[in-house]
Amino acid sequence: KTLFRETLEETGIGPQQIKLYNNFVKEIQYEAWNKKKTVFYYLGECMNDTKIVISHEHSEYKWANISQVRQLVEFESLIQIFNDAFERIVMEKKL
Numbered sequence: 850k851t852l853f854r855e856t857l858e859e860t861g862i863g864p865q866q867i868k869l870y871n872n873f874v875k876e877i878q879y880e881a882w883n884k885k886k887t888v889f890y891y892l893g894e895c896m897n898d899t900k901i902v903i904s905h906e907h908s909e910y911k912w913a914n915i916s917q918v919r920q921l922v923e924f925e926s927l928i929q930i931f932n933d934a935f936e937r938i939v940m941e942k943k944l
Contacts, residue, residue: 850864852889852891853867856893858904859903859904859906859907860901860902860903860904860910861900861901861902861903862895862899862901865896866895866896866897866899867893867894867895867896868893868894868896869891869892869893870891870892870893870894870937870938870941873891873892873933873934873937874889874890874891875889875890875930875933876888876889876890877890877926877927877930879926890930890934892934892937892938915931915932915935918931919931919932
């Protein structure tokens with residue numbers, strides 16, 4: 850699956866280290882450099898103490914709570930995806 854390949858390439862997290870949430874996929878379409886783009890977002894949970902190894906395409910990463918995410922993310926469509934993901938986690942975990 851592209852999802853697992855990209856996650857491994859970008860973060861070093863392998864498929865065996867991810868628990869996907871069933872039926873959570875969000876789609877965003879946008880235009881960049883005069884090309885239409887479609888991105889799918891899935892919700893997953895890292896199992897155990899997974900070590901993150903970012904690719905050369907990135908300079909850093911950060912674990913953030915939902916309040917921090919709302920401050921960090923610039924695009925409303927992406928903020929909504931994080932809000933939906935947070936609600937799903939709360940519902941499943943009964944936090």
